[in-house]
Amino acid sequence: MGTIEPGATADVAPAETDERTRSRLLRAAVCIFDRKGYAAASVREIVEIAGVTKPALYYHFGSKERLLTTVLDEACREFTAAMERAVARKGTARQRLEALCEDLHGLFQEHVPVVRVAHATFFGPVEGAPPFDFTLFDRRLEAAVRRIVEEGQAAGEIATAASAADVSLVIMGVIGVFAVRQIHYSFEPIGLDTMRRVIGLIFDGVLREQGQQGERRQ
Amino acid sequence: MGTIEPGATADVAPAETDERTRSRLLRAAVCIFDRKGYAAASVREIVEIAGVTKPALYYHFGSKERLLTTVLDEACREFTAAMERAVARKGTARQRLEALCEDLHGLFQEHVPVVRVAHATFFGPVEGAPPFDFTLFDRRLEAAVRRIVEEGQAAGEIATAASAADVSLVIMGVIGVFAVRQIHYSFEPIGLDTMRRVIGLIFDGVLREQGQQGERRQ
Structure with missing residues (x-):
């Protein structure tokens, strides 16, 4: 159908108008979900802010x-693409993990309200949770x-005594702690350095360790 | 005043009844906040579950x-006490940090619904957030x-090149990632080992590093 947006002119193709309406609705939804929470957000407010009809x-x-769920799916898709790029990247395991963390940090920064809505929904009450696979x-x-860790181990860069699953937990912890500082209004974000x-x-x-620490870390 | 609880007998001192009413209300509140979220929780439901009057x-x-805020304050107090015990404890920095993480893990386990409510409130919408210092x-x-890290550095156990603030971030990340696995219904908790x-x-x-990795980690 394609509702005509305020300001849309007759020479805009219907598909384009449709796409614009869709993305206006997504942006408005994120804005209201972020401010009021999903449960308290009303469809009326969302369409008002989007400037479209119910x-x-x-x-x-x-x-x-x-x-x-569309907001969450699209965010998840974008984050997944960043992870795939990190896996495909050349370099040492350390460089690739650093790049992965930096890319995710950058994406969080770019999408603070969406990431906040994702956290609020993830940690929100079970009753009324959307059908979304949070894992x-x-x-x-x-x-x-x-x-990346396993490839680093195969290349002799990472000790095989370090379990790849354990390294993942530490990296996920770091990504998590930086993300919280980025999205929560009570904290100051922490820089990439x-x-x-x-x-x-x-x-x-x-x-x-016997004086080597200084050389290894620079 | 001290409302008489159902089942309270005449020989229960008023102060004791008061204390019981108070803790029943706190438990009921956590239960409803956890299930429905703070915003959707009604005073009526809380008093019904607590078995007390409005x-x-x-x-x-x-x-x-x-x-x-009382639920959050009391939880914060208990967690702070665990941190103080960890700081006061004897041992190497590594043992003390391990013990701190384990103690917090144990406290989270003991208070899953409270920790869940704290996360939901922390990550919930700004509008309607309680006046609580989440930092x-x-x-x-x-x-x-x-x-603990600075004392470990002074004792020569921890490289001085490692900034104590950076180590804190990593440890907080680990505590966070384990806590999420403990409290979220979509995940399996991860064990202490x-x-x-x-x-x-x-x-x-x-x-x-030149073959030493195996010895250092056991």
């Missing part, structure tokens, strides 16, 4: 729930880190 | 908001880890 929302998404992001991130140092720490270890 | 709730807490837990944890291995990894580092 039928346009139902035509594109069918429901408020589907609007939320997806974690499982894909874990798989990407594991793959600190992230690089922290990853260096994971590689080098914090143990003091 | 005036008893207002006498003890004044409002639903105060009920939530408190993080700041205290960071201070405790920093202190894995947590110990992961902390070992942070100390030893994942880098492969």
